[in-house]
Amino acid sequence: MKHVYNFNAGPAALPREVLQKAKEELLDFEDTGMSIMEHSHRGKHYEAVHEQAKNLLKELLSIPDEYxxxxxxxxxxxQFAMIPMNFMKQNQKPGYILTGSWSEKALKEAKKIGEAEEIVSGKSSNYSSIPEIPSLFSDDYTYVHVTSNNTIFGTQWASFDHLEHPFLIADMSSDILSKRFPVEKFGMIYAGAQKNLGPAGVTVVIMRKEVADKANKELPTILSYETHMKNRSLYNTPPTFSIYLLKLVLEWAKELGGLEELERRNKEKAKLIYDAIDESGGFYTGHAEKDSRSLMNITFTLQNEELTKQFLKEAQEQGFSGLAGHRSVGGCRASAYNAVPLEACQALKKFMIEFQEKQGN
Amino acid sequence: MKHVYNFNAGPAALPREVLQKAKEELLDFEDTGMSIMEHSHRGKHYEAVHEQAKNLLKELLSIPDEYxxxxxxxxxxxQFAMIPMNFMKQNQKPGYILTGSWSEKALKEAKKIGEAEEIVSGKSSNYSSIPEIPSLFSDDYTYVHVTSNNTIFGTQWASFDHLEHPFLIADMSSDILSKRFPVEKFGMIYAGAQKNLGPAGVTVVIMRKEVADKANKELPTILSYETHMKNRSLYNTPPTFSIYLLKLVLEWAKELGGLEELERRNKEKAKLIYDAIDESGGFYTGHAEKDSRSLMNITFTLQNEELTKQFLKEAQEQGFSGLAGHRSVGGCRASAYNAVPLEACQALKKFMIEFQEKQGN
Ligand SMILES: Cc1ncc(COP(=O)(O)O)c(C=O)c1O
Ligand SMILES: Cc1ncc(COP(=O)(O)O)c(C=O)c1O
Ligand SMILES: [Mg+2]
Ligand SMILES: [Mg+2]
Ligand SMILES: [Mg+2]
Ligand SMILES: [Mg+2]
Structure with missing residues (x-):
């Protein structure tokens, strides 16, 4: 089998152990003679998977019972659309903190539904850092939306200490499960699975129960959070196989030692690549300000377009996958999510140093 | 491995060959050293799968180029919500033909968005047949919605010959790919994959291109069909693994001989079970009128609740899975989708006869 270092931004690397386990039981789930994909979502075998996935998330992220x-x-x-559909109120605007393309998109969708406001934006500095957050007064905003990790620009909130509002909503698509964070600060957290949680096709929403009660009624049934709460995410057919894989990923994370161990590993991994950047004497330039650097998406540029192309080409030949920056910003990006092994980051550091040396720098 | 006859209504049986192939390449897709789940949805390997799945559907269903x-x-x-959101117009109502619970739900969602009308309903006869369709005048209805196969009640449209309207929409969730039908009659066809097409988590929409152009603007971006058309279903991250499996199922269907061969098999399979009902002298009663019988979902009752329970219990012990009727109607239901082998239907017929004999009938 070809050896690959998978630095894709999402869909991304999955733990080998998880894929191995999925493979082993693909045709015969728990001696039932059927694939988990062939089980009814209302049957006891799938139901158990569904509940286990929830319980593991609750345990790993220390999610309080009120959620x-x-x-x-x-x-x-x-979710960019469902959030304003469910939570916008007449005569009160939601506020959005803009830290990258995804927060911009979230705000744009809110503005399609009603009035919504930008609270502060890092755009003028090309989203190279998390901007300073002004005091948020609860009367001003129905809810306040943040993006915890900016997949495209490679910045991340170092902490949420200075963020205070009774109804905070966070898009944690690209850093959920990568480190400890205070769930109880947020009314709602959401994340597409395809970075740290599993395959594409399932989105995790963690919501304080009282928040759903206060949501707008008269929505299309399937677009109302209340529907899914009342039906334990079984209102209609859920993406059962994606949820099964999510469960396997969570078991793997628990086995490994949970959030603390994942955070330790993620810091060690990211440091390797940031070191290669910082020790290059300007051959590589990190996009993010140091205090806003993401542990998940490490963005950097080379001195010119041609060199970048050469770098990406040689990297590809050496088995590095997914290192091109997002098509909207160019440059390079290494996404070192939970399932990317230390070894891949060591190899990338080595390759970066060697590439620089070869260029006579 | 336990031997199971899978008659689940959806998620349902998948072809063994498909699961086998998925298993073989689960950790290493086409010698890339990665699972297809780990590939970027913007990379060439996944892109090829995405386009192949479309091309196979086009070929198998003879979908014209205008779609x-x-x-x-x-x-x-x-889709129940997206259809009225996209296509309802002021001063013109859509019409819904009610042939079961799913069409009722579709109408209910339309009524949440605006005014919508029931054209005709089979409810008074407990949805045991497809009602006669009145002439439809195009000025009366923005669009006309039908459910081609009624998963819960076990009825199916034998043909669409008497259905004429410039904008017909069909929910074909439970019979797409089971037999030939005239795509060109419809402005839009949709189907959740989890019965005949693949695993849960992807919904196929086949839409005449001009129809999307005329759809309402000012919708949330992700709820607009135009968005997905313009972006070839890559506006955001698609459920890549589900689409990959869909592709494998379509390859399997083509290999087998396409729609004609599938229809031949489905008729042969359904006949076995309907024969067991018809030849039981009233021990088993079919729910559907004969001219409205579904080839996919075969619904029947026994003489009383107790006997039904006994039947389901013994069936389960003999390895038959998923034979209980939908929780809303009770009784029994055998879903004999494409991937259910002839052998399973033969075994069920045999079991039905033996069960009856044991009861001294
Ligand atoms: C005919 C029909 N329409 C719609 C649905 C709902 O599908 P989903 O669960 O994918 O929303 C079903 C599910 O069984 C169905 O059979
Ligand atoms: C932070 C963030 N939010 C939202 C999205 C969009 O996710 P999806 O493609 O699942 O809609 C992404 C995708 O990369 C992301 O990184
Ligand atoms: Mg971003
Ligand atoms: Mg997704
Ligand atoms: Mg029905
Ligand atoms: Mg589905």
Whole structure:
């Protein structure tokens, strides 16, 4: 089998152990003679998977009892629409903190539904850092939306200490499960699975129960959070196989030692690549300000377009996959999610140093 | 491995060959050293799968060039909402033909968005047949919605010959790919994959291109068909693994001989079970009128609740899975989708006869 270092931004690397286990039981789930994909979503075998996935998330993220965990379809992009549909109120605007392209998109969708406001934006500095957050007064905003990790620009909130509002919503698509964070600060957290949680096709929503009660009624049934809460995410057919894989990923994470161990590993991994950048004397330039650097998506540029192309070409030949920056910003990006092994980051550091040396720098 | 006859209504049986192939390449897709789940949805390997799945559907269903094929998330239930959101017009109502619970739900969602009308309903006869369709005048209805196969009640449209309207929409979730039908009659066809097409988590939409152009603007981006058309179903991250499996199922269907061969097999399979009912002298009673019988979902009752329970219990012990009727109607239901082998239907017929004999009938 070809050896690959998978630095894709999402869909991304999955733990080998998880794929191995999925493979072993693909035709025969728990001696039932059927694939988990062939089981009814209303049968006891799938139901157990569904509940286990929720319980594991609850345990790993220390989610308080006042929260419900939902498994939805449509990606984080559907949440961009469902959030304002459910939570916008007449005569009160939601506020959005803009830290990258995904927060911009979230705000744009809110503005399609009603009035919504930008609270602060890092755009003028090309989203190279998390901007300073002004005091948020609860009367001003129905809810306040943030993006915890900016997949495209490679910045991340170092902490949420200075963020205070009774109804905070966070898009954690690209850093959920990568480090400890205070769930109880948020009314709602959401994340497409395809970075740290599993395959594409399922979106995790963690929501304080009282928040759903206060949501707008008269929505299309499937676009109302209340529907999914009441039906334990079984209102209609859930993406059962994606949820099964999510469960396997969570078991793997628990086995490994949970959030603390994942965070330790992620810091060690990211440091390797940031070191290669910082020690290059300007051959590589990191996009993010140091205090806003993402542990998940490490973005950098080379001195010119031609060199970048050469770098990406040689990297590809050496088995590195997914290192091109997002098509909207160019440059390079190494996404070192939970399932990317230390070894891959060591290899990338080595390759970066060697590439620089070869260029006579 | 336990031997099971899988008659689940959806998620349902998948072809063994498909699961086998998925298993073989689960960790290493086409010598890339990665699972297809780990590939970027913007990379050439996944892109090829995405386009192949579309091309195979086009070929198998003889979809004319004027149509686009979309792969969406959210299940058929999200389509219930997206259809009126996209296509309702002021001063003109859509019409719904009610042939079962799913068409009722579709109408209910339309009524949440605006005014919508029931054209005719089979409810008074407990949805045991497809009602006679009145002439449809195009000025009366923006669009006309039908459910081609009624998964819960076990009825199916024998033909669409008497159905004429410039904008017909069909929910074909439970019989797409089971037999030939005239695509060109419809402005839009949709189907959740989890019965005949693949695993849960992807919904196929087949839409005449001009129809999307005329859809309402100002919708949330992700809920607009135009978005998905313009972006070839890659506006956001698609459920890549579900689409990959869909592709494998379509390859299997083509290999087998396409729609004609599938229809031949489905007729042969359904006949076995309907024969067991018809030849039971009233021990088993079919729910559907003969001219409205479904080839996919065969619904029947026994003489009383107790006998039904006994039947389901013994069936389960003999390795038959999924024979209980939908929780809303009770009784028994055998779903004999494409991937259910002839052998399973032969075994069920045999079991039905033996069960009857044992009861001294
Ligand atoms: C932070 C963030 N939010 C939202 C999205 C959109 O997710 P999806 O493609 O599942 O809609 C992404 C995708 O990369 C993301 O990184
Ligand atoms: C005919 C029909 N329409 C719609 C649905 C709902 O599909 P989903 O669960 O994917 O939303 C079903 C599910 O069984 C169905 O049989
Ligand atoms: Mg997704
Ligand atoms: Mg970003
Ligand atoms: Mg579905
Ligand atoms: Mg029905």
């Amino acid at each position: 419900e965990i939902l498994f939805l379809q449509g990606g984080a992009s559907l | 686009e094929i979309l792969f969406l998330q959210g299940g058929a239930s999200l």
